[in-house]
Amino acid sequence: MRQPQSVKGLEELGRVRLSESFYLRDFLYSEIAAIHAIPNIPDDPDLAIAAGTALCQNLLEPLQARFGRISIRSSYRSCALNQFGNANKLNCSRNEANYAGHIWDRRDAAGHMGATACIIINRFVPYYERTGDWEAMAWWIHDHLPYHDMQFFPRYAAFNLQWREQPERRIYSYIPPRRGTLTKPGESNRNIDHSSAYAAMLAELGASQ
Numbered sequence: 713m714r715q716p717q718s719v720k721g722l723e724e725l726g727r728v729r730l731s732e733s734f735y736l737r738d739f740l741y742s743e744i745a746a747i748h749a750i751p752n753i754p755d756d757p758d759l760a761i762a763a764g765t766a767l768c769q770n771l772l773e774p775l776q777a778r779f780g781r782i783s784i785r786s787s788y789r790s791c792a793l794n795q796f797g798n799a800n801k802l803n804c805s806r807n808e809a810n811y812a813g814h815i816w817d818r819r820d821a822a823g824h825m826g827a828t829a830c831i832i833i834n835r836f837v838p839y840y841e842r843t844g845d846w847e848a849m850a851w852w853i854h855d856h857l858p859y860h861d862m863q864f865f866p867r868y869a870a871f872n873l874q875w876r877e878q879p880e881r882r883i884y885s886y887i888p889p890r891r892g893t894l895t896k897p898g899e900s901n902r903n904i905d906h907s908s909a910y911a912a913m914l915a916e917l918g919a920s921q
Contacts, residue, residue, distance in 0.1 A: 713757040722753065728761055731768035733776060739764060739787035739829060744802055750793045756817035760788065763816040763827035767875040771857055772829065775873075779917065780835040785870050787829040789814040812876055813861075826860060826876030832868045839916050840869040848913035850883050850894060851906040 716722040726737030745752040754760035776782045789797070789804065794815055797804030804810070811818040812826030819825055836849055846869045853859055853873070860876035864885040881902065883894040895902050 713761070715753060715755055715757060725753075725757055730761070730765045731773050734764075734768045734772060736761065736764060738784055741784075742786065742789065742793060744797050744804075745793055748796065750790075750796055752788065752790050752793050754788070754817040755791065759819075759825065760817040760827075763812070763825045763875075764788070766825070767827040767829060767873075771853075771859055771873055771875050772831070774857055775831075775833065775853070779833050783832040783834055785830040785832055787814065788816050788827070791815060791818065813874055820876070822878075824877040826874060828861075828872050828874040830865075830870055830872050832870045835917055836913070837868050839913055843912075844887075845913065846871075846885060846887055847890070847894065848910040850885075851909040852913070854881065854883065854895065854902075855906050855910075 716725050726735065726740065728736040730736060740752050742752045744750065772782060789810065791807055794804045794810050795807050798806050807815060812820040812824055813828040816827040833849065840846055846864045849869065850862055850864065853862065858879055859873060859881065860879035861874040862883045863872040864887055865871060866887045880897050882896045885891055885894060
């Protein structure tokens, strides 16, 4: 599929269904694009669709099935958009670091396909705001889903959730006082039973193990 060059073409691209609940259009909105008039359109639509499909089917759909509606805070970025965001200090890392991350239509340096979405699990927000316990969701995902990387942020416990081929399974938080790495390759806490860490969350949210 070629990059669309017309409104009609972009409409058709946006209507591509990535999974039961999600369409490509859901992931293309960007405040940077809206304010600075930078098109947020994949250069390689086929790769973006393949990576986005894997993200949705392997991570977002199972999360939504278990915890209810997911809100997408931000997700796909074109190379031009991400480069502008990085150059202007708008919370975008350099392009090479975002390949197979927010930049879905580029493979990483190892040749792996991947995609990232920053999401909010709406049903989780009241529990998090009352307890501050973002780790409960992090460990549940770690134990149940084939993620590559998670990064948690203070507001609404929004987090970057990344799927990638050959996942490394890393969790990082920007939420004080536990700012830093929760787990990464080589850590002793990766392959133990974490169910006690999210039992209270599941009970409050009315979700099973």
